[in-house]
Amino acid sequence: MNKLVIASRESKLAMWQAEHIKARLETLYPQLQVEILGMTTQGDQILDKTLSKIGGKGLFVKELEQALQDGRADIAVHSIKDVPMNLPAGFALAAICEREDPRDAFVSNNYSSLHELPAGAVVGTSSLRRESQIRARFPHLTIKPLRGNVQTRLRKLDEGEFDAIILAAAGLKRLELAERIRAELAPSESLPAVGQGALGIEIRADRSDLLELLAPLNHADTAACVSAERSLSRVLGGSCQIPIGGFATITDDVITLGGFVAHPDGSVMLTASASAPRDYADALGRAVAKQLLEQDAAPLIAAVIAEQADK
Numbered sequence: 001m002n003k004l005v006i007a008s009r010e011s012k013l014a015m016w017q018a019e020h021i022k023a024r025l026e027t028l029y030p031q032l033q034v035e036i037l038g039m040t041t042q043g044d045q046i047l048d049k050t051l052s053k054i055g056g057k058g059l060f061v062k063e064l065e066q067a068l069q070d071g072r073a074d075i076a077v078h079s080i081k082d083v084p085m086n087l088p089a090g091f092a093l094a095a096i097c098e099r100e101d102p103r104d105a106f107v108s109n110n111y112s113s114l115h116e117l118p119a120g121a122v123v124g125t126s127s128l129r130r131e132s133q134i135r136a137r138f139p140h141l142t143i144k145p146l147r148g149n150v151q152t153r154l155r156k157l158d159e160g161e162f163d164a165i166i167l168a169a170a171g172l173k174r175l176e177l178a179e180r181i182r183a184e185l186a187p188s189e190s191l192p193a194v195g196q197g198a199l200g201i202e203i204r205a206d207r208s209d210l211l212e213l214l215a216p217l218n219h220a221d222t223a224a225c226v227s228a229e230r231s232l233s234r235v236l237g238g239s240c241q242i243p244i245g246g247f248a249t250i251t252d253d254v255i256t257l258g259g260f261v262a263h264p265d266g267s268v269m270l271t272a273s274a275s276a277p278r279d280y281a282d283a284l285g286r287a288v289a290k291q292l293l294e295q296d297a298a299p300l301i302a303a304v305i306a307e308q309a310d311k
């Protein structure tokens with residue numbers, strides 16, 4: 001193989017991520033010519049509705065999968081957070097790359113932490129996961145929807161629409177906007193989204209010719225943690241439509257996974273955690289999901305989905 005095409009969304013963050021993978025491939029394979037095919041997705045175009053309403057994650061990846069299908073691209077680089085738990089038939093994840101900072105970041109021009117915000121202060125986020133966790137701890141704050149790419153969200157903050165916003169630290173760091181971070185939220189305060197901070201490389205399942213080429217991009221520890229997180233979310237039918245979080249760490253080949261599901265208003269917060277040897281990542285995800293189901297996560301999730309549909 002002498003030429004490889006990467007499909008990517010066109011947002012600055014997505015392009016940074018695609019360029020990062022391109023650079024890594026070019027270092028690994030000096031003979032390989034790597035091109036980036038930028039495209040906009042429905043998720044980038046529909047900005048007036050929250051993700052929980054327009055149907056969530058698949059929207060950021062479908063067009064890229066179409067490019068893989070048509071042979072216009074060989075691989076697609078995604079924030080794995082945006083990739084549905086079940087890929088459509090005929091596609092596969094070939095590599096999960098080393099995770100950047102998985103935490104959520106507090107960004108504000110006037111305040112240095114959530115604790116400092118006065119009653120009625122407006123916090124921007126369209127993530128039900130972030131919303132539920134903030135409302136559970138800080139019921140006196142007002143949450144308002146905020147969508148768009150990282151730059152758009154920062155602009156809306158700077159224009160004064162919000163007192164603070166919450167963004168993934170990873171995106172800000174990759175875009176050299178780390179100075180905008182006023183505080184990083186510990187996973188105990190804001191459990192990250194499943195896969196947050198990690199990149200996933202998707203291919204057509206029949207392109208086994210790419211597996212060896214992409215293998216060095218896989219980061220074994222990140223891949224194990226992300227499989228535990230995605231397995232948890234898969235069992236619970238995780239999507240942007242429900243407040244759900246999952247975050248795994250690995251020490252000495254033991255993975256520890258924490259997860260939660262909640263009501264968006266923070267009134268119910270079910271949590272669970274467990275550990276397992278690294279080879280049992282998938283089973284660990286299912287075990288933590290089972291603990292949540294034993295706390296009646298299923299009717300909570302059904303009620304939340306019904307409420308979202310009514311809004």
Ligand SMILES: NCc1[nH]cc(CCC(=O)O)c1CC(=O)O
Binds near residue numbers: 080166171197
């Ligand atoms: N939902 C959009 C999205 N998808 C991935 C990231 C950040 C980077 C990452 O998690 O890898 C973001 C922005 C955000 O949540 O602030």
